Amino acid sequence: MSADRGRQEGWLLRLWLRNALVWAALLGLLVLSMFLAYIPMGPVTVTSGVAIAVIKSSLVLVFFMELIRSRALIRIAALAGLVFVGVMFALTLADVLTRSGKI
Amino acid sequence: MTDAALAGELPFPPRPDYLRAGSTLLSWLATTDHKRIAILYALTITVFFFMGGAAITAVRVELFVPNGWFLTSDTYNRLFSFHGIIMVWFFLVPSIPNTFGNFLLPLMIGAPDVAFPRLNLFSWYLTLVGGIFAVYTLVAGGVDTGWTFYTPFSTMFSNTHVLTAAAAVFVVGFASIATGVNFIATTHMLRAPGMTWFRLPMFVWSIYATSIVMVLSTPVLAISLMLVIAERWLGLPIFDPARGGDPILFQHLFWFYSHPAVYIMVLPAMGVVSEIIPCFARRRLFGYDFMVYAIIAIAGIGFFVWGHHMFVSGQSPYASLIFSFLSFVIAVPSAIKVFNWTASLYRGQISFNSPMIYALGFVGLFTTGGLSGLFLASIPVDVHVTDTYFVVAHFHYIMVGGSVSAFFGALHFWWPKITGKMYPESWAQFAAITMYFGFNMTFLPQFVAGYLGMPRRYHTYPAEFQVYNVMSSAGAAVLAAAYLLPLVYLMWSLFHGARASNNPWGATGLEWTTTSPPPPHNFDLQPLVDRAPYQYHAEGESAGSDAPEVQNARSLR
Numbered sequence: 001m002s003a004d005r006g007r008q009e010g011w012l013l014r015l016w017l018r019n020a021l022v023w024a025a026l027l028g029l030l031v032l033s034m035f036l037a038y039i040p041m042g043p044v045t046v047t048s049g050v051a052i053a054v055i056k057s058s059l060v061l062v063f064f065m066e067l068i069r070s071r072a073l074i075r076i077a078a079l080a081g082l083v084f085v086g087v088m089f090a091l092t093l094a095d096v097l098t099r100s101g102k103i
Numbered sequence: 104m105t106d107a108a109l110a111g112e113l114p115f116p117p118r119p120d121y122l123r124a125g126s127t128l129l130s131w132l133a134t135t136d137h138k139r140i141a142i143l144y145a146l147t148i149t150v151f152f153f154m155g156g157a158a159i160t161a162v163r164v165e166l167f168v169p170n171g172w173f174l175t176s177d178t179y180n181r182l183f184s185f186h187g188i189i190m191v192w193f194f195l196v197p198s199i200p201n202t203f204g205n206f207l208l209p210l211m212i213g214a215p216d217v218a219f220p221r222l223n224l225f226s227w228y229l230t231l232v233g234g235i236f237a238v239y240t241l242v243a244g245g246v247d248t249g250w251t252f253y254t255p256f257s258t259m260f261s262n263t264h265v266l267t268a269a270a271a272v273f274v275v276g277f278a279s280i281a282t283g284v285n286f287i288a289t290t291h292m293l294r295a296p297g298m299t300w301f302r303l304p305m306f307v308w309s310i311y312a313t314s315i316v317m318v319l320s321t322p323v324l325a326i327s328l329m330l331v332i333a334e335r336w337l338g339l340p341i342f343d344p345a346r347g348g349d350p351i352l353f354q355h356l357f358w359f360y361s362h363p364a365v366y367i368m369v370l371p372a373m374g375v376v377s378e379i380i381p382c383f384a385r386r387r388l389f390g391y392d393f394m395v396y397a398i399i400a401i402a403g404i405g406f407f408v409w410g411h412h413m414f415v416s417g418q419s420p421y422a423s424l425i426f427s428f429l430s431f432v433i434a435v436p437s438a439i440k441v442f443n444w445t446a447s448l449y450r451g452q453i454s455f456n457s458p459m460i461y462a463l464g465f466v467g468l469f470t471t472g473g474l475s476g477l478f479l480a481s482i483p484v485d486v487h488v489t490d491t492y493f494v495v496a497h498f499h500y501i502m503v504g505g506s507v508s509a510f511f512g513a514l515h516f517w518w519p520k521i522t523g524k525m526y527p528e529s530w531a532q533f534a535a536i537t538m539y540f541g542f543n544m545t546f547l548p549q550f551v552a553g554y555l556g557m558p559r560r561y562h563t564y565p566a567e568f569q570v571y572n573v574m575s576s577a578g579a580a581v582l583a584a585a586y587l588l589p590l591v592y593l594m595w596s597l598f599h600g601a602r603a604s605n606n607p608w609g610a611t612g613l614e615w616t617t618t619s620p621p622p623p624h625n626f627d628l629q630p631l632v633d634r635a636p637y638q639y640h641a642e643g644e645s646a647g648s649d650a651p652e653v654q655n656a657r658s659l660r
Contacts, residue, residue, distance in 0.1 A: 073291075084319045087406055092355045095410065095422035 022063045029056050115627050120523065120620040135220035136623055138521075141206035143227050148194050148202065151234065152586075155189035158182045160583065162562075163576040171563040179562035180247035181263065185240075187250025188268060192275050193234055195502055196364060199371035200317075201230075201282055203513045204310040206521060208286060210614035210621060211304050213295025213630035218288035226281040233275030240267040249560065251361070252327075254342040254353040258334040265335060269328040276321045279367075283317030286310055295613070297632035301395070304612055304636045305388065308395050309374025312402040316363045316370070320406070324360035327353060351416050358409035366405040368502055369469070370398060372509030373440055376462045379516050380444050381637045382610040383459035384451030388637045390443045397436035397443075404433045414482050415489045423482055430480035437473050441466060450645040456608070457531035461512030464539040465505055472500025475550065490560070492571075493553025496546045504542050511538065511589060518593065519603030523620045526596040530588065538585035544578025611637055 033052040037045060062068050067078055121138045125131075131139060161182050165173045174182065205223065209216055217223050240246055246268040248257045257265050290303075290311045303311075331353070333339045340346035342353050381388045388394060410418060410426030444466050453459070475497040478484045488494060515531055518524070552571035557564055564572070606615040613630050614621075 080315075081319060084406055088323065088355075088359050091407065091410065091422070091425070092352070092359075094425055095351070095355065095413075095418045096349070098419040098421040099417075100419070 018063065022059050026056055026059060118622055120618060121623045122522075122620050124623045133224070135216070135224055137205050137209055137217045137220065137223060138621065140223050140227055141202050141204075142521075144197060144201040144205060144230070147227070147230060147234065148198055149590075151189050151193035154238075155186050155194060156583065156586070158186040158189070160579070162186065163579045165562050166564070166572045167576045169564050169566045169569050169572075174562060176562050177247065178245075180249075180560070181241075181245030183560060184246050184249050184268075185237075188246070188272065189237060190502075191250055191364070191368075192272050193230070193237060195368040195506055196275075196279060197230060197282075198368075198506065198510050199375060199513060200286070200310055200313055200367070201226075203306075203375070203510075203517065204282075204286060204313075204371060207517065207614055208289055208307060208310055209293065210520075210617065210625055211307050211612060212290065212293060212298050213613050213626065213632065214289060214293035215624040215626070216293075217285050218292050219285050222281050222285050226278045226285070229278035229281065230275055233271045233273075233278065236267050236271035236274060240264045240271060243267065251357060252331055252353075253357075254331065254334070254350045255344075257331050258342055266332060269332055273325050273328050276325050279317045279321045283314035283321070286314040287318065290314075295630045295632055298613075299632075301392065302632055302635050304374075305377035305391070305394055305398070306371075306374035308398055309370045309377070312398050313367050313370045316367050316402050316405065320360045320363040320367075323356055324364075327356040327360065330356070351413070351418060354413050354416055355409070358412045359406070362409040362412065363402075363405045365498070365501065366401055368506045370402060372465060372469075372506040373398060375509040375513040375516070376444060376465050378610075378612070379458045379462040379512055380447050381639055382516075382608050383456055383462070384448050384453045385639045386447050386449075386451040386637075387639055388443070389446035389449070390439075391635070391637065393439055394443055397439040400436040401433060401440075404429065404436070408433055408480075411480055411485065414485045427480055427482050431477065434473065434477055434480075441470050441473070455532070456515075457528060457535045458512045458516035458608075460532060460535035460539075461508050461515065464535065464542075465508040465512065468500050468504030468508060468539075468542065472497055472505060475500065488553055490558055491553035492549040492557050492559055495559050496549035496553060499546045499549075504546070508538065508542075511535070514589065514593070516608070517614075518596070519607045520614060520619050520621070522597060522600075523603050523618075524596045524600035525603050525607065526600055527592050530592045534585050534588040534592075537581060537588070541578055541581030541583075541585045545575050545582050546578070548572075548574040548578075611639065 029052050033049055036048045036052075039045070041048070061078060065078070067075055070078075121136055124136075125134070131143065134140060134143075159182070161174060162179065165171060165179055167173075171179070205217070208214075243264050246261070246263045246265055248261050248263070248265060248268070252265070252269065257269075290307060294303075330339075330341050334341045334343065334348075340348050342348045342350045344350060377388055377394060380386075408426060408430045410422055411430045413426075414423050475493070479488070479494065479497060511534075515526070515535075518526060548571040552568050552575075553559075555568070557568045557571070603619045605617065605619050607619075608615075613626075613632070616630065617626050
């Protein structure tokens with residue numbers, strides 16, 4: 001009984017520790033994106049912002065939403081969300097990148 | 104489909120149905136029974152329907168004459184905006200999914216409730232909170248952006264209550280998401296033994312597809328409205344071109360939600376019609392598998408076509424070409440459905456009960472709306488009729504002629520199951536036919552007025568358009584009467600209607616195997632499913648080849 005409780009407490013501690021580390025990483029990336037926004041790097045500024053956003057959302061998906069331990073069906077559902085966000089960006093960019101004077 | 108009850112078993116002890124399983128106000132306001140929550144939704148959306156209807160009644164009175172005799176231009180703008188916001192988000196989006204979906208989904212798959220009953224109730228409360236914001240907006244003076252909240256007007260120029268209107272839509276959007284998640288989980292997790300995916304009734308498929316669209320698209324609406332609020336109140340440079348923003352970006356985000364939202368409104372209607380037509384034609388649904396594929400295709404492709412709302416916005420012509428092509432593509436699965444409903448009538452024993460009249464009306468009106476949509480998918484035609492009454496007529500044919508007809512069809516089809524009472528059939532048939540003619544009288548002239556160039560959203564117009572507006576306003580009066588009639592005779596039926604049997608239409612489907620009204624947990628015994636839906640006749644034979652007790656099932660009620 002006490003061994004079970006010990007295992008559970010150990011599991012909870014690891015969970016908290018892992019989430020705290022991910023949270024710290026997210027905050028670190030937030031600070032980094034703010035810092036980079038003030039450095040004049042031309043188009044690289046936007047690119048770096050987007051790259052950091054992708055890393056942050058991946059951390060949320062994999063650890064906070066626990067996709068790393070999910071069944072295939074759940075992962076497919078999450079992937080569907082990603083696909084449709086991709087559709088939204090792709091077709092919006094089909095407009096923005098081809099407006100008069102840009103191609 | 105069969106219930107597991109075996110002949111010879113002892114009868115169950117008497118137990119109250121879901122309507123009598125508690126009579127206090129708290130038993131309703133704190134219920135987690137999906138059927139009671141469906142009733143709560145039905146009452147809520149009925150109130151909103153008549154509020155939105157009242158607003159547009161004033162608009163139609165104003166348009167009776169060309170010179171704006173009844174309302175100021177500001178009031179007119181606020182009334183059509185209120186009409187749009189209320190009708191789209193507080194009636195059409197929740198109408199069939201949150202009422203009939205809630206009531207029927209667990210019954211149709213043989214489940215005792217939805218997967219997350221408390222979330223279901225929470226979703227209703229969210230709808231109420233959103234509704235309170237919307238009503239406050241009206242009472243405080245209204246909003247004049249139209250239901251579309253287009254920037255830069257909504258962010259920089261409108262001096263009306265954009266914040267509360269956007270908050271109303273934002274909150275009710277979360278109700279949509281919660282309901283969608285609940286229905287997806289219910290369909291995946293709570294199907295009865297033997298209820299395989301391709302034994303699901305089409306209504307379940309349509310609610311499932313709708314839920315996927317709700318979950319994927321509604322967050323984008325929430326984000327769009329948050330960005331409007333962020334620019335309007337926090338001054339962030341998002342859509343203002345003078346500060347590097349892009350006003351057309353708002354339209355992309357808004358229509359990424361709002362075009363799929365059309366399918367949130369019409370897919371459940373398609374599901375309803377797919378239940379009614381086989382029942383009243385005593386035929387199997389023609390091409391069931393393709394009907395399933397078509398509904399999934401519509402839900403998916405619906406996400407790829409939003410740019411056809413933006414052909415004149417300044418969107419690049421290359422993007423317009425892509426969106427035009429994709430918009431034509433979505434007509435294919437829609438056409439499959441129309442052809443299959445029609446083919447389901449072939450060699451059937453058709454009876455024109457009121458649900459069937461609504462369903463056939465749906466097919467005709469949806470087809471007209473869909474075909475006029477092809478005109479609008481064509482860029483040269485769309486440029487000519489953009490922001491005219493042609494567009495107003497087109498989307499009302501889909502959303503009102505289609506979805507509202509199906510809503511009333513569903514109401515009449517499942518009323519005996521929901522309430523345990525029958526309604527006066529002749530009155531119901533009269534209302535259905537009146538609704539069809541009233542609708543066409545209202546909106547058919549708008550195609551002509553729009554094609555001739557009458558713009559939408561103006562409260563005055565050149566005298567040459569008056570004849571079309573008089574016809575529209577007169578038709579709207581007929582339509583209003585047709586909407587009020589069911590309210591009267593259905594209320595009458597609650598007190599004086601004949602008692603309904605468990606299956607008054609002789610329909611297939613698990614919901615008809617339980618009592619009318621059903622018990623709190625739907626079934627006394629766990630249903631077992633051993634066949635596909637819509638088995639109204641033997642495979643490969645016509646309806647007339649059935650055993651007499653099947654053919655005459657409707658007369659046994």
